[in-house]
Amino acid sequence: MSLYEEMGGRxxxxxxxxxxxxxxxxxxxxxxxxxxxxxxxxxxxLLMFLEQYWGGPDTYSQVRGHPRLRMRHAQFKIGEKERDVWLSHMKSAV
Incomplete structure (x- = not known):
C-alpha cells in the first residue's frame, strides 16, 4: 500500500x-x-501534482509533463511574504 493510499487516497x-x-x-x-x-x-x-508526489496516480506527468515548478511559477512575483502565506494556508488545509 502506498503512502497515498494510507493517507486516504483521492x-x-x-x-x-x-x-x-x-x-x-x-x-x-x-x-x-x-x-x-x-x-x-x-x-x-495541484490535486494531480499532490497525488503523484505522494505515490498516487501519475496523471500530472501524463497531462502536464515534468513539474518544472520554478518555470511554471516564473510569471508570478513570489517573495517571502507570498511563500509564507501560501505555506500557512497549506498548513491549515492539511
Missing part, C-alpha cells in the same frame, strides 16, 4: 485542495495571482 487530497483554495480565494496576498478566478484549473493541477 478523497483526502480533494479535501485538502478544496480547503486550500477556499483560503487562497479570500486572501489579499495570493488572490491577485488568479485574475480570472481560475481556481478550478489551479485546483485540478
Amino acid at each position: 478523497a483526502t487530497f480533494e479535501n485538502l485542495v478544496s480547503h486550500f483554495y477556499a483560503l487562497v480565494a479570500t486572501d489579499p496576498v495570493l488572490r491577485p495571482m488568479y485574475p480570472d478566478d481560475d481556481f478550478k484549473g489551479a485546483a485540478e493541477r
